[in-house]
Amino acid sequence: MAGATETFYSVIRRQGITRRSFHKFCSLTAASLGLGPLDASSIASALETKPRVPVIWLHGLECTCCSESFIRSAHPLIKDALLSMISLDYDDTIMAAAGHQAEAILEETRAKYKGKYVLAVEGNPPLKEGGMFCIDGGKPFVEKLRSMAEESMAIIAWGTCASWGCVQAAKPNPTG
Ligand code: SF4
CATH class of the missing domain: 3.40.50.700 (NADH:ubiquinone oxidoreductase-like, 20kDa subunit)
Incomplete structure (x- = not known):
């Protein structure tokens, strides 16, 4: 079974998604929730640091x-x-x-x-x-x-x- 220390970000990268697309995803997620650019950074940071x-x-x-x-x-x-x-x-x-x-x-x-x-x-x-x-x-x-x-x-x-x-x-x- 997979280890739990891997973050969402490393999984996304392992699947071939570029860093640019990752940030686009975070911006779109923030926008769809009615949040601003700063929140997009918070979403990116959470996905980069939190383990599954x-x-x-x-x-x-x-x-x-x-x-x-x-x-x-x-x-x-x-x-x-x-x-x-x-x-x-x-x-x-x-x-x-x-x-x-x-x-x-x-x-x-x-x-x-x-x-x-x-x-x-x-x-x-x-x-x-x-x-x-x-x-x-x-x-x-x-x-x-x-x-x-x-x-x-x-x-x-x-x-x-x-x-x-x-x-x-x-x-x-x-x-x-
Ligand atoms: S709830 Fe799930 S485990 Fe229970 S009888 Fe139905 S399918 Fe089977």
Whole structure:
């Protein structure tokens, strides 16, 4: 997965866009927002210095088709999302690492980007029986979710499972 220290500007340049076109883009963005030339410089400076947003993507009870949709997205293409927009630093479904190695990456990412990462959550945390219906790394998923949520900048409930429970929450909802 791509490193999170790369700025938007370096991504833009890597894709072959000239510095002149970059500044044109900043001016047009400022103008379309009703801002002045000084703001265009601020936009340019922000894009030149700020790293892409680190994202940690967790999985609870789900069918994983939200990930399937993401992988097959067309606007934007997944390659553009992953290489130009976000820095997906952890996603145990699509990353190569597994087990203890994946857990170590998660801890490392959390420590490195404390308070600055976006937590994307696909699937839900079952709550009955202390959360034992979804065990992740030897612990209930709900514990992992709470712990990762505490230090995130923002949380995205990705899909119906994460938002409302979906199939798992259908009556009689044995997992809670
Ligand atoms: S919301 Fe849940 S059931 Fe629906 S596609 Fe996403 S993971 Fe699958």
